[in-house]
Amino acid sequence: MAAKNPVRYYPLHHFVLLPLTLVMVIYTIRRYVGVAGDDSEISRLWFSLAAVTLFFFVALVMLRQHYALILQDRIARVEVRQRYFEVSGQRFAELEKNLTLKQILTLRLAGDQELPALAQAAAREKLSPQDIQARINDFQFDPMRV
Numbered sequence: 001m002a003a004k005n006p007v008r009y010y011p012l013h014h015f016v017l018l019p020l021t022l023v024m025v026i027y028t029i030r031r032y033v034g035v036a037g038d039d040s041e042i043s044r045l046w047f048s049l050a051a052v053t054l055f056f057f058v059a060l061v062m063l064r065q066h067y068a069l070i071l072q073d074r075i076a077r078v079e080v081r082q083r084y085f086e087v088s089g090q091r092f093a094e095l096e097k098n099l100t101l102k103q104i105l106t107l108r109l110a111g112d113q114e115l116p117a118l119a120q121a122a123a124r125e126k127l128s129p130q131d132i133q134a135r136i137n138d139f140q141f142d143p144m145r146v
Contacts, residue, residue, distance in 0.1 A: 098123040111138025
């Protein structure tokens with residue numbers, strides 16, 4: 001039987017913002033509906049709380065962008081693995097163990113001819129992303145990365 005992928009939770013999103021926002025949305029709407037139409041201070045208070053709740057909801061939606069960026073990083077890793085294998089005929093896994101994500105993302109900018117040697121140098125010499133970029137001669141700009 002194949003192993004299942006474990007469910008991953010982002011604690012701030014799943015256990016703090018989402019429950020608080022849902023509770024606040026329900027509560028403030030219920031309270032505001034009860035006093036809506038009154039030109040009283042309490043009516044304005046509940047309207048303000050509903051607006052703050054809406055702000056938290058927008059923040060929660062914006063937090064979803066975090067997941068998209070993580071996915072983009074994973075795709076970039078796969079891209080470098082594939083390119084490295086295509087141009088060198090060797091797996092990238094051994095080098096990847098010695099590289100950070102920022103180094104790998106910088107290696108994406110190198111042309112095919114210089115990628116293998118540059119990747120090996122980055123792992124061996126522990127080059128910073130700035131040092132890797134300085135060594136790139138055939139710069140392949142990526143306009144689609146967010």
